[in-house]
Amino acid sequence: MDIVIVGAGIGGLAAASAFAKAGDRVTVFERANGVDAMRCGHDDVDPDAFARAGLPLPDGSVFKRDWTFVAPDGKMRGIREAHPDVTVGRTALDRMLAERAEHAGAKLVFGVTASNAIVRDGAVVGVRADGTEVLADLVVDSAGAFSSVGASVAALGVEQCKDDEVFCVLRTFFER
Numbered sequence: 001m002d003i004v005i006v007g008a009g010i011g012g013l014a015a016a017s018a019f020a021k022a023g024d025r026v027t028v029f030e031r032a033n034g035v036d037a038m039r040c041g042h043d044d045v046d047p048d049a050f051a052r053a054g055l056p057l058p059d060g061s062v063f064k065r066d067w068t069f070v071a072p073d074g075k076m077r078g079i080r081e082a083h084p085d086v087t088v089g090r091t092a093l094d095r096m097l098a099e100r101a102e103h104a105g106a107k108l109v110f111g112v113t114a115s116n117a118i119v120r121d122g123a124v125v126g127v128r129a130d131g132t133e134v135l136a137d138l139v140v141d142s143a144g145a146f147s148s149v150g151a152s153v154a155a156l157g158v159e160q161c162k163d164d165e166v167f168c169v170l171r172t173f174f175e176r
Contacts, residue, residue, distance in 0.1 A: 012142030013097035020104035116152035
């Protein structure tokens with residue numbers, strides 16, 4: 001099966017690895033010019049999530065038991081967790097996931113923007129990537145809550161995120 005994944009974030013790269021390991025032909029389109037250009041910063045994650053996924057902790061990860069933050073009332077608050085999260089650098093995580101996806105056989109294409117889904121007879125049959133039509137048996141939109149690919153299937157009845165939502169998940173399944 002030919003699979004196109006839009007977005008090389010955590011979800012897109014994890015899906016790419018799984019599909020490629022299953023023997024599918026996978027192409028991932030990412031608008032950033034490379035893994036190191038995708039994002040920076042860190043995420044605080046339950047380390048058990050890595051164990052459940054069969055992944056090692058990325059290089060440079062640090063366990064974080066104590067949290068200090070400014071509460072809405074302006075006062076400093078602290079939390080000490082019995083089960084500490086691990087602070088994971090996004091670039092290290094992205095590199096690790098990209099390497100795993102490529103090792104499984106997925107093709108990662110950087111510097112390409114998938115702008116909309118190609119819909120024929122009520123089904124998504126591909127994407128338009130930098131103006132080129134790319135057909136696929138399955139399209140996975142992992143470009144985020146405000147993805148233009150997701151928005152392009154609104155005519156099919158897919159609920160879109162509202163402007164004031166902090167987080168939105170779209171799950172859309174089409175039978176061919």
